[in-house]
Amino acid sequence: MSKRIEVENLNVFYGKFLAVEGVSLTIEPRTVTAFIGPSGCGKSTLLRTLNRMHEVIPGARVDGRVAIDGKNLYDLDVDPVLVRRQVGMVFQRPNPFPTMSIKENVLAGVKLNNGRISRSDADDLVEKSLKGANLWKEVKDRLDRPGSSLSGGQQQRLCIARAIAVSPDVLLMDEPCSALDPISTLAIEDLIEELKRDYTIVIVTHNMQQASRVSDRTAFFNIAGTGLPGRLIEVDDTATIFERPTEKSTEDYISGRFG
Amino acid sequence: MTLMSEAAVIQGRTLPRGFAWTTLVASIVASAAIFLALALAQVTPEFNVAGAAVVGAILYLVLVGVISRLVEGRRKSIDRVMAGVITAAFLIALIPLISLVATTAADGINRFDMQFFSSSMRNVVGAGGGGLHAIIGTLLVTGAATIISVPVGIMTAIYLVEYGKGRLAKSITFLIDVMTGIPSIVAGLFAFALFALVFGPGIRFGIGGAVALSLLMIPVVVRSTEEMLKLVPNELREASFALGVPKWLTIVKVVLPTAIAGIITGVMISIARIIGETAPLLIIAGLSTSMNYDLFSERMTTLPVFVYTQYTIQGADAQAYIDRAWTGALVLIIIVLLLNLIARIIARVLAPKGSR
Ligand SMILES: Nc1ncnc2c1ncn2[C@@H]1O[C@H](COP(=O)(O)OP(=O)(O)OP(=O)(O)O)[C@@H](O)[C@H]1O
Ligand SMILES: [Mg+2]
Numbered sequence: 001m002s003k004r005i006e007v008e009n010l011n012v013f014y015g016k017f018l019a020v021e022g023v024s025l026t027i028e029p030r031t032v033t034a035f036i037g038p039s040g041c042g043k044s045t046l047l048r049t050l051n052r053m054h055e056v057i058p059g060a061r062v063d064g065r066v067a068i069d070g071k072n073l074y075d076l077d078v079d080p081v082l083v084r085r086q087v088g089m090v091f092q093r094p095n096p097f098p099t100m101s102i103k104e105n106v107l108a109g110v111k112l113n114n115g116r117i118s119r120s121d122a123d124d125l126v127e128k129s130l131k132g133a134n135l136w137k138e139v140k141d142r143l144d145r146p147g148s149s150l151s152g153g154q155q156q157r158l159c160i161a162r163a164i165a166v167s168p169d170v171l172l173m174d175e176p177c178s179a180l181d182p183i184s185t186l187a188i189e190d191l192i193e194e195l196k197r198d199y200t201i202v203i204v205t206h207n208m209q210q211a212s213r214v215s216d217r218t219a220f221f222n223i224a225g226t227g228l229p230g231r232l233i234e235v236d237d238t239a240t241i242f243e244r245p246t247e248k249s250t251e252d253y254i255s256g257r258f259g
Numbered sequence: 260m261t262l263m264s265e266a267a268v269i270q271g272r273t274l275p276r277g278f279a280w281t282t283l284v285a286s287i288v289a290s291a292a293i294f295l296a297l298a299l300a301q302v303t304p305e306f307n308v309a310g311a312a313v314v315g316a317i318l319y320l321v322l323v324g325v326i327s328r329l330v331e332g333r334r335k336s337i338d339r340v341m342a343g344v345i346t347a348a349f350l351i352a353l354i355p356l357i358s359l360v361a362t363t364a365a366d367g368i369n370r371f372d373m374q375f376f377s378s379s380m381r382n383v384v385g386a387g388g389g390g391l392h393a394i395i396g397t398l399l400v401t402g403a404a405t406i407i408s409v410p411v412g413i414m415t416a417i418y419l420v421e422y423g424k425g426r427l428a429k430s431i432t433f434l435i436d437v438m439t440g441i442p443s444i445v446a447g448l449f450a451f452a453l454f455a456l457v458f459g460p461g462i463r464f465g466i467g468g469a470v471a472l473s474l475l476m477i478p479v480v481v482r483s484t485e486e487m488l489k490l491v492p493n494e495l496r497e498a499s500f501a502l503g504v505p506k507w508l509t510i511v512k513v514v515l516p517t518a519i520a521g522i523i524t525g526v527m528i529s530i531a532r533i534i535g536e537t538a539p540l541l542i543i544a545g546l547s548t549s550m551n552y553d554l555f556s557e558r559m560t561t562l563p564v565f566v567y568t569q570y571t572i573q574g575a576d577a578q579a580y581i582d583r584a585w586t587g588a589l590v591l592i593i594i595v596l597l598l599n600l601i602a603r604i605i606a607r608v609l610a611p612k613g614s615r
Binding site (some may be wrong): 053093099 | 501516
């Protein structure tokens with residue numbers, strides 16, 4: 001059920017400001033692709049265009065093509081709401097719904113969409129998703145406690161459980177571990193390794209070790225200067241990027257020699 | 260070098276624990292003694308309580324400031340004096356409130372009896388009678404105004420925060436600001452003119468009053484709801500969108516529940532704002548001494564209007580009218596307090612739970 005993503009000549013604007021220019025890349029099904037690059041080079045911006053989440057920001061627009069299994073997301077007949085049901089997203093900061101319990105948070109994708117689900121199906125889905133997110137053991141005795149009563153790392157895994165509960169085909173993760181301790185980070189990295197079997201995953205990270213540990217392919221982005229658009233410098237197998245990058249700037253960035 | 264050694268010291272000279280309280284008591288006692296002496300010496304006709312309090316407070320501030328400055332240094336002395344000034348400001352702000360409640364309670368208690376709550380003023384001249392018709396009127400008119408204003412106000416706020424952009428939203432915001440400033444008498448005249456156009460001149464009924472009041476209430480509801488909706492973090496909306504939830508469901512199921520406690524508080528404040536209105540109701544709801552349960556026909560009296568008429572149109576037994584006026588005011592205050600209490604309970608039950 002995972003899908004191929006093709007990005008062609010994508011430009012992203014915030015109002016008049018061109019934030020990302022001329023990106024073309026292909027993301028294969030059942031792979032993990034890491035986006036790396038210095039702050040402000042447009043990684044989050046690009047990620048959000050993969051499920052049309054950028055449209056939530058006033059003034060943001062794109063031109064170019066993003067196709068999922070051959071269908072351009074930006075065709076006129078495409079409903080962004082349906083796109084987001086197939087392309088899930090986990091954010092940098094954990095954002096469980098404060099009015100809902102842990103269980104309700106996991107079921108949010110179903111419940112918020114006015115979906116009906118029998119009690120036993122709901123319990124199964126909750127257990128499956130929480131197990132999938134490596135959180136089941138920690139919370140199985142307090143599913144009715146508020147989601148915001150968990151620790152930051154647990155909240156992030158709850159958000160992942162919430163995202164996979166709607167069984168998307170693609171999972172986008174924007175620095176999912178940046179607020180987490182090493183142990184939770186490892187838990188999430190293990191999780192990504194498992195999720196890879198079923199989903200196409202794109203992860204933004206500032207952590208080089210993490211990129212090299214979890215990803216199959218790595219895309220390096222850079223920005224020539226403030227006010228200039230971010231560009232894709234190169235994308236290749238992670239091993240290649242980390243051992244024999246083609247571009248000098250990639251090597252500099254990865255080895256920490258970066259201005 | 261001196262800087263280094265000073266920085267290394269973390270103990271400063273401090274005054275003993277009870278210093279502030281002792282000084283306060285001493286200042287008040289001293290000031291009271293002075294005023295007592297003045298009263299005994301016949302300089303002032305009697306013991307001047309307010310004067311003693313004011314002089315005592317000033318004496319305290321000066322004493323604390325000077326002593327603390329000498330012993331503890333500049334920063335702590337300023338801290339102590341400012342703490343004193345702020346407490347004094349708080350107490351001063353409290354005086355009218357306490358005095359108002361105390362006076363109303365003391366004078367209102369005379370007629371705070373079963374008869375007041377069980378009878379109207381129909382055919383009552385002099386003593387007796389009651390304010391049931393006004394209590395019912397207040398509840399009906401305010402309730403109707405709330406039913407009109409809350410949906411309109413909340414939906415306007417949702418439009419402004421979640422959908423509105425550009426000219427239209429800006430002009431609505433501007434108009435809401437203008438509406439906030441409308442004098443209540445103008446709202447009454449507007450409602451009167453409106454209904455006079457439809458039903459002919461001389462029309463008076465409760466619903467007209469409700470319309471006039473909702474004119475005053477809507478901007479308050481819009482403003483407070485708007486603020487509450489803006490407090491809902493964008494991340495929650497994004498989290499919901501990312502799950503493929505449409506915008507309207509996100510608003511109904513994520514944004515509103517997160518903000519509901521604040522919205523209810525805002526609605527309660529707006530009710531408290533209009534429940535005491537007199538002028539517009541005098542115009543469009545009119546005066547009545549009898550029971551009227553029907554918002555849509557006949558005149559209807561509310562508590563503020565009841566208080567006003569009891570006080571201005573006193574009959575032969577003036578004291579009876581004045582007593583009823585006070586009791587009316589007391590009942591009004593109690594209703595507002597009860598509403599506040601209910602709102603707090605609702606808000607507490609609905610508030611997001613368990614945040615760290
Ligand atoms: N909502 C927005 N409105 C206007 N400009 C924005 C907005 N969000 C981001 N930008 C701009 O777009 C550019 C790319 O930002 P983006 O957040 O995608 O960077 P990033 O690579 O994710 O950085 P980081 O690693 O710090 O998260 C930046 O110049 C930023 O200022
Ligand atoms: Mg980012």
